[in-house]
Amino acid sequence: MALSLSLWTWLLAFLPVLVVVVLMLVFRWGGSRAGGLGWFAAMIVAVLAFGAGFELLVYAQVKAILLSLDVLFIIWTALLLFNIAREAGAIRMIGRALPAMTGDPVMQSLLIGWLMVSFLQGMGGFGVPVAVCAPLLVGLGYSPVQAVAMAAIGHGWAVSFGSLASAFQTLMAITGLPGAVLAPFAALLLGIACIPSGLLVALIGNGWKGLRRALAPVAVIGLVMGVVQYLLATNGLWTLGATGGGIAGLLVGLLWMRLPKYRMTSEAQNVPPKAAEDQGKSLWLSLLAYGLLVVLAFSINLIEPVDSFLSQVRLTLNFPALTTSLGWETAAGPGRLINIFAHPGAILLYTCIISYIVYRRVGYIQKGALKSILGRVVRSGVNSSLGILAMVGLASVMLHSGMTYLLAQGLSAGISRTVYPAVAPFIGALGAFITGSNNNSNVLFAALQMNAAQLLGLSVPLILGAQTAGGALGSVLAPAKVIVGCSTVGLAGQEGSVMRKLLGYGAVTIGTVALAALLISWLF
Amino acid sequence: MMETGSEVDKMKALRPKLRIGLLVLQILLPLAAYYALQAGQVGLTWGLAVTFTVSMVGLIWVG
Numbered sequence: 339m340a341l342s343l344s345l346w347t348w349l350l351a352f353l354p355v356l357v358v359v360v361l362m363l364v365f366r367w368g369g370s371r372a373g374g375l376g377w378f379a380a381m382i383v384a385v386l387a388f389g390a391g392f393e394l395l396v397y398a399q400v401k402a403i404l405l406s407l408d409v410l411f412i413i414w415t416a417l418l419l420f421n422i423a424r425e426a427g428a429i430r431m432i433g434r435a436l437p438a439m440t441g442d443p444v445m446q447s448l449l450i451g452w453l454m455v456s457f458l459q460g461m462g463g464f465g466v467p468v469a470v471c472a473p474l475l476v477g478l479g480y481s482p483v484q485a486v487a488m489a490a491i492g493h494g495w496a497v498s499f500g501s502l503a504s505a506f507q508t509l510m511a512i513t514g515l516p517g518a519v520l521a522p523f524a525a526l527l528l529g530i531a532c533i534p535s536g537l538l539v540a541l542i543g544n545g546w547k548g549l550r551r552a553l554a555p556v557a558v559i560g561l562v563m564g565v566v567q568y569l570l571a572t573n574g575l576w577t578l579g580a581t582g583g584g585i586a587g588l589l590v591g592l593l594w595m596r597l598p599k600y601r602m603t604s605e606a607q608n609v610p611p612k613a614a615e616d617q618g619k620s621l622w623l624s625l626l627a628y629g630l631l632v633v634l635a636f637s638i639n640l641i642e643p644v645d646s647f648l649s650q651v652r653l654t655l656n657f658p659a660l661t662t663s664l665g666w667e668t669a670a671g672p673g674r675l676i677n678i679f680a681h682p683g684a685i686l687l688y689t690c691i692i693s694y695i696v697y698r699r700v701g702y703i704q705k706g707a708l709k710s711i712l713g714r715v716v717r718s719g720v721n722s723s724l725g726i727l728a729m730v731g732l733a734s735v736m737l738h739s740g741m742t743y744l745l746a747q748g749l750s751a752g753i754s755r756t757v758y759p760a761v762a763p764f765i766g767a768l769g770a771f772i773t774g775s776n777n778n779s780n781v782l783f784a785a786l787q788m789n790a791a792q793l794l795g796l797s798v799p800l801i802l803g804a805q806t807a808g809g810a811l812g813s814v815l816a817p818a819k820v821i822v823g824c825s826t827v828g829l830a831g832q833e834g835s836v837m838r839k840l841l842g843y844g845a846v847t848i849g850t851v852a853l854a855a856l857l858i859s860w861l862f
Numbered sequence: 863m864m865e866t867g868s869e870v871d872k873m874k875a876l877r878p879k880l881r882i883g884l885l886v887l888q889i890l891l892p893l894a895a896y897y898a899l900q901a902g903q904v905g906l907t908w909g910l911a912v913t914f915t916v917s918m919v920g921l922i923w924v925g
Contacts, residue, residue: 367925374922393899396911400896403889655896720881724921727888 341388341664341744348748350387351741354380354732355782369778370721373728380732384739389663394738397657402734404655404674405511406727409777411676411683412504412577413726414719418690419627420466421711426693426702427616428624429458433474434613435621440595443478444551447543448559450474451488452536453591456563457584459493459500461628467493468814468823475543482827484542487839490814490823492539494847495532495564497776497810498524499571499579502682505776506576509806511674512733512784515798517576523803523858525571525579527763529564530854531811531847532583536560538843555594563587577682578635581628619702627693635685648680666740726778733781746789755794759859760852762787762804767812767848775816779809797862804855808848815844880924887917 341347357379361372384390390398423429432454440446454474455467468489475485498505506524510517533556540552567583570576594600616624638644652675659670678684697703703711736742753761765787769779784805791801813819820836823829829836895910 371922371925374918377918378922392908392911396892396895396899396907399892399914403892407889716882717878720878720885723885724881724888727885728918728921 341740343744343747343751347387347744350383351736351744351748353383354736354741355745358729358732358782368721369725369775370728373725373732373778377728377732377735380735380739380741384735384741388666388739388741390735390739391663394660394662394668395735397660398734398738399731400655401657401673401738402727402731404676405508405734405781406723406730408511408674408676408681409504409508409726409730410719410723411681412502412507412686413722414715415683415686415690416461416502416504417715417719418711419631419686419693420461421714422690422694422697422703423461423624423627425707425711426624426627426697427613427619428627429470430613431616431619431621431624433470434616439592440601442595442600444540444544444548445555445591445595445600446478447475447480447488447539447548448536448552448555449588449591449595450478451485451539451543452492452556453559453584453587455489455493456496456500456580457588459496460578460581460584461500461502461631468819472823472827476827480543482824482829483836483839485827486820486823486829486836487843488539488542490819490840491542491843491847492535494811494814494844495528495535496567496580496584497813498528498806499567499576499583500581501777502581502686503571503576503579505780505806505809506571506579507682508777508780509784509802512780513788513798513802515788515802517574518572519799520802520806521571521576522568523797523800524806525564525568525576525803526858527803527807527851527854528810529568531807531851532564532567533557533560534847534850538846542839542843555591555600559587559590559594562590575635575639577639577685578632581632585632623700624702626696627689630693631686631689634689635682638680638685645680648684649677651678652676653678660738662739664740666743668738722775725775726781729778730781733785737785742785743789746786747793749786750790750793755796757856758790758794758796759800759804759855762790762801763808763811763848763851763855766805766808766810767815767844770809770812771816776806776809776813779812780806783809796859800855800858800862804851807851807855811844811847811851815840877924880920884917884921884924888914888921891917 354376358372358376361367361375450471455471458467458470468486471489472485475488476482509520536556537549537552541549563583563586566586567579570582571579638648654672654675656672657670660668765783766779769783770776784802787801787805788798791798824836891910891914895907898907898910
């Protein structure tokens with residue numbers, strides 16, 4: 339052990355996290371700036387109090403870069419795919435087609451505020467589901483506050499395995515545990531959260547009467563989405579977990595609307611008109627990018643010879659054993675291994691290239707559009723990348739200097755073994771609320787939660803599942819995401835009222851996961 | 863006042879480019895430091911580490 343546990347040493351170890359929390363919540367700094375200052379705090383505490391030397395800090399930072407590259411490969415290519423599909427009109431056309439299929443306001447709210455946001459989270463994420471669907475909900479007659487709250491709460495369950503599972507990829511990278519070990523509990527807890535997410539969307543949009551009407555469809559569709567996500571995630575296809583769940587949910591939802599009780603005549607005035615640039619376009623062809631992604635991801639992951647062929651080039655760096663002057667040791671070994679050509683990011687890139695060529699040939703994307711697509715990708719990608727680099731750097735320094743272990747030791751000493759599984763999702767949610775992303779929450783707290791679980795003798799995959807599920811549900815409440823949603827429905831400057839509404843609903847979804855984790859911990 | 867406004871505009875236009883530059887630096891500098899350290903070039907590693915630290919200050923400034 340590096341430092342003995344006391345309130346003073348625990349507070350010192352907590353200081354970098356506290357700096358990030360205060361800067362983001364009180365001073366409303368962005369993730370990259372707050373992460374940068376948090377990184378300085380971590381470096382100073384690591385050197386002065388935890389005995390970290392120059393070599394340890396350099397290697398910790400290099401490991402952080404490898405971890406970051408693994409995640410950034412997915413983030414950048416997912417952003418590229420989303421912007422190519424958007425340029426081809428796919429998002430506008432889905433938004434127009436879905437509400438035209440039913441006149442039942444409860445089913446409309448579920449279709450857009452629960453199913454479509456979940457599907458978009460699977461494919462894109464990064465605030466896109468709320469940004470795209472909140473205006474559609476306003477178009478259906480909901481107030482802007484309701485629209486942002488519905489779109490935010492509706493997709494929380496899909497965040498960890500959404501964005502091509504970048505947050506889950508981070509969980510694996512930080513803990514060093516394989517996806518096969520981590521996926522079952524994470525997918526189970528997120529699947530459980532899917533049901534209250536749908537019910538809350540119905541409640542926010544249509545009141546208690548709407549909630550009662552939504553009980554049957556939410557139970558059936560939620561079960562289907564949760565099971566599909568679970569099966570994909572636990573069979574090595576976690577990158578498609580939320581996407582597959584979202585697609586299955588949309589299909590079952592469309593079938594459900596054929597039922598006489600839920601069909602109802604569509605009100606023409608509720609259906610937004612087709613945009614001028616989408617005239618003559620086919621919905622199915624505009625969705626080619628996503629269909630192709632599903633085919634490529636399944637093919638590369640499931641066809642062994644293809645996977646073996648593409649997995650021949652792997653990048654990593656080897657690191658020596660590292661020790662602080664106080665005796666905290668990190669074993670020698672390789673850093674994060676990046677499987678360049680079979681990486682989820684590579685699969686996304688192949689999809690981007692083929693989709694772009696097809697869209698150009700059929701005239702869905704105009705000549706010269708590539709520049710504006712790339713411009714949008716760079717604008718979104720650079721900011722989030724800088725934030726991730728800073729946060730991962732901070733977490734790596736904390737991990738290698740023994741600060742994370744000390745934090746975990748303090749938590750395990752202060753919280754009893756019986757209660758900890760119910761607390762773990764709230765820790766994940768806090769991290770996501772602070773940093774604005776499930777991904778960053780896993781970077782900050784996954785190692786801490788793993789250490790706490792080991793010290794308390796709890797199931798590590800369960801606690802890490804609770805961490806990422808809490809992070810997913812907490813990320814949709816984060817000021818950074820709420821600001822994006824509010825800006826799309828004319829609520830800029832009124833984020834506080836949306837956040838107050840969201841926090842109560844978020845407590846329900848996170849509380850459900852906490853209760854589930856507690857019950858499961860009695861069994862495992 | 864006009865000059866101040868123009869400077870603010872210039873700064874606003876410059877920020878995205880600065881962020882891209884910082885992103886490239888923050889990825890490449892630690893990797894370069896790794897190879898420098900592996901080659902026993904401690905002085906060079908220190909130089910790269912100091913530059914990285916300065917880039918982190920730049921990140922806080924640029925936001």
